[in-house]
Amino acid sequence: MLPPISYSPTGEWSEQDIKDFFAFDVKGVTVQWLGCTPELLAAKEKLVARLDELNWTISYTSAYRPLIYQAHFYDIKYGDASKTQEGKDDAIKHGLSDKVSYPSSTSPHIAGIAFDAIVINEEGVVMNGRKFIDDDLLKIANECGLDINIPGDYVHFQLQND
Numbered sequence: 001m002l003p004p005i006s007y008s009p010t011g012e013w014s015e016q017d018i019k020d021f022f023a024f025d026v027k028g029v030t031v032q033w034l035g036c037t038p039e040l041l042a043a044k045e046k047l048v049a050r051l052d053e054l055n056w057t058i059s060y061t062s063a064y065r066p067l068i069y070q071a072h073f074y075d076i077k078y079g080d081a082s083k084t085q086e087g088k089d090d091a092i093k094h095g096l097s098d099k100v101s102y103p104s105s106t107s108p109h110i111a112g113i114a115f116d117a118i119v120i121n122e123e124g125v126v127m128n129g130r131k132f133i134d135d136d137l138l139k140i141a142n143e144c145g146l147d148i149n150i151p152g153d154y155v156h157f158q159l160q161n162d
Contacts (some may be wrong), residue, residue, distance in 0.1 A: 007144040035064030055122035063115040071103040113159040
């Protein structure tokens with residue numbers, strides 16, 4: 001399901017840009033790092049190194065989102081698409097929760113300062129989810145310069161404000 005060209009609130013993308021991006025996503029590559037800030041990528045690398053030391057794994061579910069992509073998610077959840085079966089199927093495909101932010105050029109994923117991920121410890125225990133976070137993971141994320149203490153969205157790793 002492609003969003004209408006009108007979903008480009010800032011006129012940032014052409015119709016071909018949209019088609020190319022969504023074709024890329026359909027191939028199963030949903031995590032985009034291009035567009036993330038160097039600071040976020042450095043914090044992510046610190047986190048990965050620390051998790052590797054503990055034999056923990058991390059699985060990313062999203063990172064950078066163009067504004068038009070966020071608008072598409074918003075429509076899937078709250079707009080006309082939410083009323084269709086295709087829209088409902090898309091919501092499941094993208095793992096959308098009940099929290100889908102209104103598209104804004106200042107939101108963390110669009111600004112390139114956030115990613116979503118699940119961490120599993122060496123015993124196979126999931127350390128975070130939308131509704132919970134293990135204190136050890138919270139401490140590690142903070143040490144790496146990431147904020148993950150967002151109630152109801154504990155899969156959201158965001159660069160700390162300095």
